[in-house]
Amino acid sequence: MPRTLLAFHAHPDDEALLTSGTMARAAAEGHRVVLVVATDGELGLASQEFAADGALAGRRMAELRRSAAALGVSRVEHLGYADSGLGPEVAPDPPGATRFVRADVEEAAARLAAILTEEDVDVLLSYEPNGGYGHPDHKQVHVVGRRAAALAGTPRVLEATVPRDTICRAIDVAAKVYRFPPEFDRSSFDRAFSARSEITHRIDVRRHIAAKRASMRAHASQASADGGADRTLAAFLRIPRPLYDLVFGREWFVDPAARPGDPLRRDVFEGLP
Numbered sequence: 136m137p138r139t140l141l142a143f144h145a146h147p148d149d150e151a152l153l154t155s156g157t158m159a160r161a162a163a164e165g166h167r168v169v170l171v172v173a174t175d176g177e178l179g180l181a182s183q184e185f186a187a188d189g190a191l192a193g194r195r196m197a198e199l200r201r202s203a204a205a206l207g208v209s210r211v212e213h214l215g216y217a218d219s220g221l222g223p224e225v226a227p228d229p230p231g232a233t234r235f236v237r238a239d240v241e242e243a244a245a246r247l248a249a250i251l252t253e254e255d256v257d258v259l260l261s262y263e264p265n266g267g268y269g270h271p272d273h274k275q276v277h278v279v280g281r282r283a284a285a286l287a288g289t290p291r292v293l294e295a296t297v298p299r300d301t302i303c304r305a306i307d308v309a310a311k312v313y314r315f316p317p318e319f320d321r322s323s324f325d326r327a328f329s330a331r332s333e334i335t336h337r338i339d340v341r342r343h344i345a346a347k348r349a350s351m352r353a354h355a356s357q358a359s360a361d362g363g364a365d366r367t368l369a370a371f372l373r374i375p376r377p378l379y380d381l382v383f384g385r386e387w388f389v390d391p392a393a394r395p396g397d398p399l400r401r402d403v404f405e406g407l408p
């Protein structure tokens with residue numbers, strides 16, 4: 136039975152690392168896949184020189200559409216918020232938009248819920264409470280995602296995560312072939328994402344690695360700029376295969392509605408009514 140999967144992300148490129156394999160797998164298996172970003176990523180850390188001409192947001196949305204095409208995504212939407220950035224202080228709102236971290240949760244959730252309802256979404260992919268490594272926009276995705284699913288009556292929310300030990304291992308491997316920028320804080324990942332014991336879904340995406348790499352490459356075009364997520368993607372792409380496949384061949388989720396003792400699930404649609 137064809138289902139509909141909606142992946143909700145903070146910025147263009149977040150889908151590549153966290154859920155692209157699951158999205159590609161769902162699309163390949165005949166399900167409809169929708170991708171929604173809260174922001175256009177105009178304050179991406181990779182961006183200062185690119186941002187100077189004011190065109191970074193457009194560039195990143197174009198990259199997002201290339202990534203989506205590689206994954207078999209049917210529809211891409213921007214919720215209309217501005218990137219809050221990762222700095223100690225949130226920049227003033229740009230003309231005509233609100234930074235996502237300042238968004239009214241009810242309003243943002245209503246925007247997402249409208250798409251969830253229109254698409255009759257079966258499974259919403261969102262973020263776990265830590266927002267991965269703690270970017271304020273990622274934490275806001277968690278809050279808005281849960282509220283939107285409640286408003287729309289979406290049957291299942293799966294919150295994307297990574298077992299901490301896996302991401303630390305990936306970074307250590309990447310560090311052997313790539314020099315991370317000085318501001319990259321390896322130790323921040325010791326507290327990020329989720330403990331392995333919290334994970335309820337482990338999705339095997341090894342057969343969809345080509346699509347996942349294409350998604351990551353779609354965003355790695357900014358690898359020449361300063362630091363940040365895009366450079367992390369570029370570093371990960373330099374991990375030799377089959378080590379890459381080992382690290383990125385699985386994706387992980389937490390189902391907040393799961394009960395203790397539930398078996399680890401291997402399919403995002405398994406057990407839906």
Ligand SMILES: [Zn+2]
Pocket residue numbers: 145146149270273364
């Ligand atoms: Zn992000």
